[in-house]
Amino acid sequence: VQFLSYGPGDPGTPGWASTKGSKRIAYEKLETISRIPSLPIGYGPAGELLSRLAGQEVPGGWQGGLPFAYHTGPGPVEIEMSVEMDYAVRPIWNVITRIPGTVEPDLEVVIGNHRDAWTYGAVDPNSGTAAVLEMAKAFSEAMKEGWKPRRTLVLASWDGEEYGLLGSTEWAEHHADEIRNRVIAYLNMDSAVSGPDLGVGGVASLRNLIFAAAGSVLDPRKGKSLYELWEDRRRDAWANGPIDRSDPAKLLDFDPQLDPLGSGSDYTVFLDHLGVASADLRLSGRYGVYHSTYDDLYWMEHFCDPEMIHHATATRLLGLAAMRAASAELFPFRFAPVARALRQQLDDVQLLLLRKARKAKPADKKQPIRADWARIEKALEELGDAGTALDAALDAALAGGRAGGPPSDAALRAANAAMREVEHRLIDPEGLPGRTWFRHLVSAPGLSTGYAPWPFPGVRQAVEEADQAMFDREAPRIEARLRAAASSLRAIAALDGLGGER
Numbered sequence: 001v002q003f004l005s006y007g008p009g010d011p012g013t014p015g016w017a018s019t020k021g022s023k024r025i026a027y028e029k030l031e032t033i034s035r036i037p038s039l040p041i042g043y044g045p046a047g048e049l050l051s052r053l054a055g056q057e058v059p060g061g062w063q064g065g066l067p068f069a070y071h072t073g074p075g076p077v078e079i080e081m082s083v084e085m086d087y088a089v090r091p092i093w094n095v096i097t098r099i100p101g102t103v104e105p106d107l108e109v110v111i112g113n114h115r116d117a118w119t120y121g122a123v124d125p126n127s128g129t130a131a132v133l134e135m136a137k138a139f140s141e142a143m144k145e146g147w148k149p150r151r152t153l154v155l156a157s158w159d160g161e162e163y164g165l166l167g168s169t170e171w172a173e174h175h176a177d178e179i180r181n182r183v184i185a186y187l188n189m190d191s192a193v194s195g196p197d198l199g200v201g202g203v204a205s206l207r208n209l210i211f212a213a214a215g216s217v218l219d220p221r222k223g224k225s226l227y228e229l230w231e232d233r234r235r236d237a238w239a240n241g242p243i244d245r246s247d248p249a250k251l252l253d254f255d256p257q258l259d260p261l262g263s264g265s266d267y268t269v270f271l272d273h274l275g276v277a278s279a280d281l282r283l284s285g286r287y288g289v290y291h292s293t294y295d296d297l298y299w300m301e302h303f304c305d306p307e308m309i310h311h312a313t314a315t316r317l318l319g320l321a322a323m324r325a326a327s328a329e330l331f332p333f334r335f336a337p338v339a340r341a342l343r344q345q346l347d348d349v350q351l352l353l354l355r356k357a358r359k360a361k362p363a364d365k366k367q368p369i370r371a372d373w374a375r376i377e378k379a380l381e382e383l384g385d386a387g388t389a390l391d392a393a394l395d396a397a398l399a400g401g402r403a404g405g406p407p408s409d410a411a412l413r414a415a416n417a418a419m420r421e422v423e424h425r426l427i428d429p430e431g432l433p434g435r436t437w438f439r440h441l442v443s444a445p446g447l448s449t450g451y452a453p454w455p456f457p458g459v460r461q462a463v464e465e466a467d468q469a470m471f472d473r474e475a476p477r478i479e480a481r482l483r484a485a486a487s488s489l490r491a492i493a494a495l496d497g498l499g500g501e502r
């Protein structure tokens, strides 16, 4: 049990690297470690304990699958436990390798996957490790044939992920300045294969890169591309989902987005702490054995991917995305989707507040907050306009330049370096309320939702906790970050060799 949503990594070194001899917070003062010892147990012994609890019935979401009504206790059953917890500082190992870029060696694309597993970990993470290793082999073959990436590719095998994203977090805290100055995107692959269906999370500026890669890889059984199948599923859900009839112009706008990232894998430090554009790729399915001892080769060979064809597919997907990210002359960012994705996510927060307001009775002591969204909405419009204009400039540059002739390597490098920083604009060094390690003002895991994301975390928390002062504080901070991102998009569109004068 850990408080991942307050800060991952070594709990003794929040925000700085855990290296030999580094300053550490004493165990007694740690804030992100549970004071209640906990141990997962099987349902047999759990049933013996749970069935003997009396007291109130648990809230709906807490009722589990055992055939009796769950109660909160306390008692009447009492048990005696003898607990031995082993807290120690031990070394872990990340394995990092670099393929130097030829034209823009100081810009880096990082591909990461963790190597440690709870038990056998055939899916989590070994399917991802297999894919990353196969991809590395393919790169090595390509390099023997003369291929070299334009930008530097960094391949990372993280350790200690399951214990709180230790390896990636500490590495990134250790190399924070380099990452801020060099890394253009982080692509994560964790549980690469738990089934056949594409699943993609990430920031919306990487949407086109991911969709294009997924559009170039065929599902081995269905003969359609991974993207087509994903889009079919999304379209189905959208067609049958709730319909907002207040805006007739939007009724037929199908605009599928990557899932927003929450936490639970190694992209967390890159996106939420350092503001690196990040994505997470996987093929998923009926994965009933997650984090259990049954996530083993037997399950993989008998139920999930007997011929290892989905492993090969995942490798193609990641390899293609990585090669394009490292080799495209202009990094394949597209920014118009950013404001549209954020608008959808803001709608969800607004809807949540509306539901709370409907539920509230006039006599309730705690009333829902009164939210004025106008300024965030205006900033999103500004971001949308700037993104659309920059995308047009990028397309024009790729089509041969507006002022005649393709952009020079120097102009391309300048544009890539500048686009790299757009995500940084959404970082505020003061961080989120009560959890300053998380510094991205529109992307974070929920405080109490496990891995699930809470887009617009500051105002979401204000809505959840009915904290008017928090809303009034957080909304202007979000607005400022969105406006900063918009202004950096406009500055890029005006660069030499893109939309600007040459």
Ligand SMILES: [Zn+2]
Pocket: 114, 124, 125, 161, 190, 191, 265
């Ligand atoms: Zn994992």
